[in-house]
Amino acid sequence: MTATILDGKTVSAALQDDIASRVASFQQETGKTPCLAAVLVGEDPASQVYVRNKERACQKVGMTSQLFRKPAEITQAELLELVAQLNQDDTVSGILVQLPLPKHLDASEVLDAIDPRKDVDCFHPSNVGLLSQGRPNFLPCTPHGVVQILKHFDLPTAGKNVVILGRSDIVGKPLALMLMQRSSETCGADYANATVTVAHSRTPNLKELTQQADILVAAIGVPKFVTADMVKPGAIVVDVGINRTDDGLCGDVDYDALLEVAGAVTPVPGGVGRLTVTMLLENTLKAAQIQAS
Numbered sequence: 507m508t509a510t511i512l513d514g515k516t517v518s519a520a521l522q523d524d525i526a527s528r529v530a531s532f533q534q535e536t537g538k539t540p541c542l543a544a545v546l547v548g549e550d551p552a553s554q555v556y557v558r559n560k561e562r563a564c565q566k567v568g569m570t571s572q573l574f575r576k577p578a579e580i581t582q583a584e585l586l587e588l589v590a591q592l593n594q595d596d597t598v599s600g601i602l603v604q605l606p607l608p609k610h611l612d613a614s615e616v617l618d619a620i621d622p623r624k625d626v627d628c629f630h631p632s633n634v635g636l637l638s639q640g641r642p643n644f645l646p647c648t649p650h651g652v653v654q655i656l657k658h659f660d661l662p663t664a665g666k667n668v669v670i671l672g673r674s675d676i677v678g679k680p681l682a683l684m685l686m687q688r689s690s691e692t693c694g695a696d697y698a699n700a701t702v703t704v705a706h707s708r709t710p711n712l713k714e715l716t717q718q719a720d721i722l723v724a725a726i727g728v729p730k731f732v733t734a735d736m737v738k739p740g741a742i743v744v745d746v747g748i749n750r751t752d753d754g755l756c757g758d759v760d761y762d763a764l765l766e767v768a769g770a771v772t773p774v775p776g777g778v779g780r781l782t783v784t785m786l787l788e789n790t791l792k793a794a795q796i797q798a799s
């Protein structure tokens with residue numbers, strides 16, 4: 507078998523066209539332009555790439571973006587002051603504080619300080635709470651990107667066994683919440699109603715578990731962790747990992763080996779990462795709409 511390649515670039519381009527036309531309508535109706543404020547602390551090279559991709563994507567759909575670059579030595583109080591200022595700024599629709607932050611800073615306190623109406627990452631506890639109750643304000647960007655790829659290729663999750671490797675607050679946990687959802691409130695009934703298992707570093711007999719998965723999502727941050735013997739023939743494999751190794755960028759799955767076993771697989775780069783950025787644009791437009799109403 508040769509797996510279908512779930513190309514995120516096509517999906518992303520189609521969604522960005524749609525977002526661009528809705529940005530244009532929003533501008534006509536309100537005279538305003540959605541604006542993303544990104545805060546980048548320190549010089550982490552991966553973060554610089556991501557933030558640049560986000561700025562470029564904003565431009566592409568007709569939104570504005572403002573980048574606030576701060577030295578790694580910024581204090582907690584100074585960072586909180588910046589967030590407070592962006593909360594107050596009526597020209598700023600969405601606020602993103604790029605993670606990870608330097609160790610001396612308390613990331614939770616900073617993220618909790620973001621106005622929930624501008625929380626385009628969907629990290630604020632009130633937005634996470636609403637998501638868990640099936641009445642989301644925003645959908646978190648990477649999990650929403652995973653769903654958009656599945657949707658584009660007509661791969662519904664309802665009634666499927668989904669195994670998620672990784673329990674992070676950014677990917678594993680919120681994706682599990684979304685896919686186990688009962689009804690159509692989140693991404694539609696076809697993209698909910700899954701039987702979800704979340705596995706992590708303390709899960710025993712991992713291989714027996716992953717072999718049961720109709721849809722396997724890897725979000726653990728270990729290069730090529732998922733090998734061909736862990737995958738049920740014909741399964742859909744979604745690779746959320748982005749690892750910088752000596753051989754270049756690679757995901758959490760052994761992509762080349764999986765092509766022979768899986769039914770479908772997302773590439774890295776050019777897979778989920780593309781959608782993460784696009785769903786951030788979606789949320790920035792949503793934030794602008796919330797604030798305009």
Ligand SMILES: Nc1nc(=O)c2c([nH]1)NC[C@@H]1CN(c3ccc(C(=O)N[C@@H](CCC(=O)O)C(=O)O)cc3)C=[N+]21
Pocket residue numbers: 555556559602603604605606627647748755774775776777778779780782783
């Ligand atoms: N507050 C916050 N929100 C985030 O959403 C957030 C974050 N912090 N910190 C880091 C992770 C990671 N992330 C990615 C963004 C873009 C690509 C992306 O553009 N990927 C492209 C290019 C990859 C590359 O060239 O490095 C691709 O996969 O094709 C990937 C990953 C957002 N994150």
